[in-house]
Amino acid sequence: MSVSGSGHPDPRLPADRCRTTGSPPSTAAPTHPFCRAEGVPRTVMEAMATGVPVVASDLSQMRDLVSSGGYTVEVGDVEGFADRIEACLDGEYPDGGRARIVEEHGWEETVERTTEVLDGLREG
Incomplete structure (x- = not known):
């Protein structure tokens, strides 16, 4: 597991399985900006699409999404x-995140939904 910042994130996490990446330069964009008003965070969906388990704050926009591939x-x-x-880290997490993202948010679904929105705009 990689953690942005410096120092070991928590003494209970095994040092041999965690590494810190150091603090990003002040000009770098954050890797996962946090906003309670954010809809569905793309970085969470990207992690789930690759099969990486997600641990996220229990916010309404995260609760349903993360349930199949991690925890809130x-x-x-x-x-x-x-x-x-x-x-x-011990392998104890729901492992349906990737399948769900591919099924509900894959390219075909995205193109179909985008086309529907654009058609609706065109029709007035």
């Missing part, structure tokens, strides 16, 4: 996050 944890529950990350 109450906002601010640092110990809960650490526990779920540890479970993922």
Whole structure:
């Protein structure tokens, strides 16, 4: 597991299975900007599409999406996050995330939905 920042993220996580990438330069864009108002975060969907388990804040836009490929944890529950990350490192997580993203958000679905929206705009 890679964690952006410096220092070991949590002493309960095994040092041999976690690495820190260091702090990004101040001019670099964050790898996962956090916004409570964000709809469906693309980075979460991208991780799930590759089969990577996700641990995310228990926000309404995350709850249903993440349930098939990871866990949600109450906002601010640092110990809960650490526990779920540890479970993922031990291979204990739902593994349906990739299939769900491919089925519901693959290129064919995206093209179909986009075409419907554009057709609706054209028709007035």
